[in-house]
C-alpha cells in the first residue's frame with residue numbers, strides 16, 4: 525500500500541475523482557469480468573489545467589479506462605494528473621499494464637481511490653508509479669469508490685458476486701395474485717426503471733417457477749439498450765424450462781445459463797446446450813441447486829453483480845442462505861391479499877429479532893409507485 529502521500533487532495537481533486545467515479549459507473553453491468561473503472565487526465569496548471577482525457581472500462585473489460593483516457597489525451601498527458609477510481613493494473617495480461625502506460629505517457633501525479641484487491645495488483649500498481657517518480661495520493665473518495673466496486677471487491681475477497689434482490693410488490697407484500705398473475709403490479713415508469721436497473725448488472729437470476737409462470741425475456745428493453753442486457757440465468761433443478769420458451773429461443777442472442785442438479789436427467793441437458801445455453805451442474809441442497817455452490821460458480825465465470833428477480837421461493841432461499849446484500853423494491857399502491865403470492869416464501873424466522881435487517885439507502889416516487897433500495901445491515 526502507498527506510504528508516501530505527499531499532498532492532501534484539494535477540492536478540485538475531489539471534484540475530478542467524483543467525475544472519474546461517474547465514468548466508472550458507466551461500465552457497471554458490461555465491464556465484467558473486469559472491474560468498472562474510470563480515469564480522468566487533467567493537464568498541469570501551466571498547460572491550462574483542463575481535462576485532456578477521459579476513459580472508462582469498455583464492454584467486456586477492455587480497453588481499460590486508462591488506455592482510453594491516454595488515447596484521447598495523446599501528447600497532452602505529459603505532466604498531467606491522473607484520477608483513477610481504482611489502482612492501475614501492473615501485471616502483463618492481454619494488454620500491457622496501465623501503470624506502465626501512465627508512466628510512459630509522462631503523467632506527473634496520480635490520485636487513486638482504491639487499492640485493487642486482485643492479488644496480482646494489491647498495491648503493486650501504486651508502487652510502480654511511485655518507483656517512476658510519480659507522486660501518488662491514495663484513498664481519495666474511497667467510500668464512494670467502494671460502493672461502485674462492491675461487486676468486484678466481493679468477488680475478489682469472498683469468491684461470490686454482489687447479490688441484489690429485486691421485486692415488485694403490492695402494499696401488502698404480494699408479488700402476484702392467487703392465480704400467479706403478476707402483470708403488471710407496477711406502472712410503466714417503474715417497469716422502465718427496472719429495465720434500466722438490469723443494465724447495471726452482469727446477470728439476472730430467476731427461479732423455474734417464474735420462468736414457467738411468466739415466460740420472461742429478462743432483457744433490457746429500453747430504446748437503444750438491448751445490447752446492455754445481462755446474462756439471463758434460470759435455476760431449474762428439475763429441468764422444467766420449456767424448450768420453446770423465450771429464454772431458450774433467444775439464447776444465441778442473449779447469453780443464458782441454466783443451473784440444475786448435477787446428474788439430474790443428464791441426457792436432457794443436451795436440449796438446452798444445443799439451443800446455446802450454458803448448463804451449470806450443482807450439488808443439491810433440500811432438493812434444489814445449492815446456492816453457495818451456485819454463486820461461487822457465478823464468480824468463477826467472472827460475474828461481479830447479480831440481480832435476483834424472484835419469485836418468492838427463490839427469494840426465500842437466497843435470504844435463508846444469507847446471500848442478499850442489497851434489495852431493490854418496487855412497491856405499488858395496490859392490495860392483493862393473503863391468498864396472493866408472498867414476496868418471500870418461508871424462511872423459518874421464529875423471532876423478529878432474528879430476521880435479516882436492511883438499511884434504506886434510496887427512496888423515490890415513480891408515479892404511481894415507489895422504489896426503495898436497501899443494503900444488508902452487517
Ligand SMILES: NC(=O)c1ccc[n+]([C@@H]2O[C@H](COP(=O)([O-])OP(=O)(O)OC[C@H]3O[C@@H](n4cnc5c(N)ncnc54)[C@H](OP(=O)(O)O)[C@@H]3O)[C@@H](O)[C@H]2O)c1
Nearest residue numbers: 692699704706731732733734761812834835836837838841
Ligand atoms: N412481482 C414480482 O416482482 C415477481 C417476480 C418474479 C416472479 N413473480 C411471480 O412469482 C410467481 C413465481 O414464484 P415461485 O415462488 O412460484 O417460483 P420461483 O421462486 O420463481 O421458482 C421456484 C423454483 O425454482 C427452483 N429452484 C432452483 N433452485 C432453487 C433454490 N436454490 N431455491 C429455491 N428454488 C429453487 C425450484 O424448482 P425446481 O425444484 O424445479 O428447481 C423452485 O420450485 C409467479 O406468479 C410470478 O409471476 C413476481
